[in-house]
Amino acid sequence: MEQKLSIYNTLTRTKEIFEPLHAPHVGMYVCGPTVYSDAHLGHARHGVTFDLLFRYLQHIGYKVRYVRNITDVGHLENEEGSGEDRIAKKARLEQLEPMEVVQYYSNRYHKVMNDLNTLPPSIEPHASGHIIEQIESIKEILKNGYAYESNGSVYFDVEKYNKDYDYGILSHRNIEEMLNTTRDLDGQEEKRSKVDFALWKKASPEHIMRWPSPWSDGFPGWHLECSTMSIKYLGKEFDIHGGGLDLMFPHHECEIAQNTAMEKHQVVKYWMHNNMITIAGQKMARSLGNFITLEQLFAGDHELLEKAYSPMTVRFFILQAHYRSTVDFSNEALQAAEKGLSRLLDAYARLDKIVVSESSSVKVQDIRQKCYDALNDDLNSAIVIANLSEAAAIINSAVADKVKLTTEDVVELKGIFDTFLFSILGIRNDSSIGNSSNNEAFSKAIDLLLDIRQKAKENKDWATSDQIRNKLSEAGFDIKDGKDGTEWKLK
Structure with a gap:
């Protein structure tokens, strides 16, 4: 039976049937990490969410080009586009070359993503490897009248763009409110408006990472890299752009503006955002002392952890909730996930202990379609897990000789676990x-x-x-x- 995925389109705030522009090919771009520190729980949720989407799209027959970037230049300390480059600061403090920092944390990021059994993307471009393309993007935006040069830097003219299009279409923010609430920053006098954002920044004398451009020796703005690389690898129209909810504004809002200023139409059909993981109801932050890296989680090496948790426990914990819901971390929640996963794996291991009968006393054939229905309904992995728990209960009852199953039933139950738990949800059967x-x-x-x-x-x-x-x-x-x-x- 053909499966059609219904997803939640952030742009319209509705669920729509996913219809790729170039079926059976799907272009999917996901904002990857800024590699200046170790990956944490938030990275885990982001990685697992879009790995689930990647796996499911392939499962239902699409050829997917999955592009996930590495941010290694231009992401300044403050979201408003001020302060020091995060990677350059790390390099300065540790007396390393910036690309040493990038390589070190990229390697560690890939290691924990592999531990979580996320599939590698089709293409993983680095921002620093696409400086020429970003300069060409800026030239196009300038040519179309939506940017201006100021003292060697180039800024996007948000107010001018908003007259022709709609800045705030994704996050549903009003530009007048933004003008009233955006704070003034030191060194930003060269901007026409405080809501304008940098496409190119002139480098100060002490700035380590710099490239020549028609305007100055400098570096691209953070928002520009994703617009440039997504269009380069997926074309001027592509299907899905994903990222964490915290990127909706300003990063993705700025991407839409840049894309439209370059191409004169919206480039992305569907925007998808995973929600955050909180700890005791608070956002995870180093300053609050509740920041847990994935390596600490896997080793049990943090004062908030009662024990170590395996990567598959963490993956299962994330998948137990819908990707758009907030998930609150606790030892109790992780231990409950550990037990829940163990019950499913134990049931799967007991399939060969079932003594089959000539006829069935329970119906197992509907479970497969219920799992598909849940995934087609905006990737509802939580409902899939509930259906797998139903299948596990049937297996356990059959082993205890409380219900009767035929050989066909046992084959179907094994197929359900193989398809949904292992292949689509991506659980490795090595927890025991x-x-x-x-x-x-x-x-x-x-x-x-x-x-x-x-x-x-x-x-x-x-x-x-x-x-x-x-x-x-x-x-x-x-x-x-x-x-x-x-x-x-x-x-």
Whole structure:
């Protein structure tokens, strides 16, 4: 059955049936990291959200060109476009070349994204590698009358653009309100209006990262890179632009203005934004002491963490909520996600223990379509997980001989898990070391201990039997005796 994805279009604030401009090809651009620090929980949610979209679009038959940029120049400390370049500042403080900082944190970002089992993008361009293209973009905007040069810098003329188009169309902000609420900044006198933003900045003498241009030795503005690189790799019309909700304004609003000023029409059909992760209801921030990197999360190395959490637990935790909802971090929530994922993986591992019957006493055929319906309804991964939990309950009931399943039912249940939990939701089936094919020797050693324990029970050597069970439990194993033998897993 053909699947059609309905997504939430931020531009119109409605859910619409996704109809790509160049079916069966989809162009998808996602704002990637500014690589000056380690990836954190917010990066995890962003990465997992658009990995889910990438996986699902491919699953339902689209050929996807997924472009995710690396910001390595032009992102200044303040959103208004002032202060020091974030990467240049890091390089100065650590006495490194800026590209050493970029390479170091890019490598670490890719490592944790791989840990989270996110697929790599089709293209991952760097802003610093597209300076020539950004200069050409500025020339086009100047030619069309929506920018001006001032003392070697070039600024986008927001008020002039707003007369012809609509600045604020994405975030639904009114330019008059912005003029009244935007604060004046030191060194911004060269702008005609305080809402104007930089396309090119003249570099001060001490500025490390600089390139020659027709206006000055300087560097591009942060907003320009995404407009330039998305059009370069996806064309003058493409389907999806994604990013975190915090990028809607000013970054994505400025992108729309730049795109329209260059091409005289809107370039992006659908804008998608994932919401943030909060900690105890607060936005995560270094200044609040609640900033947790992914490496700290995986190692349990932070004062707010009660234990380490595996990458698949973190991925599952993120997918338990709809991507547009706020997710509040807590140890309790992560531990609940850990248990929920364990229940699904345990049920999947027990499929081969089902004794099949000639007829069914429950219906499993509807679960697959319910999972598709949830994903087609704006990627509702939370409902998919609820449907998988229903499938797990059926498996557990069948193992306990409380319901009857046919061979076809068992094959269908396995297919549902393979398709939705592992392929589309992207869960790696390695959360339990004992069930991993990479740890066959480890598994055999545990089985040997349990065989010794079984023989001790048969000889009524209860002391040895209990000792093996207790020691395994202390080591982190959950041992369950059943009518079909003893099962084990890591707690």
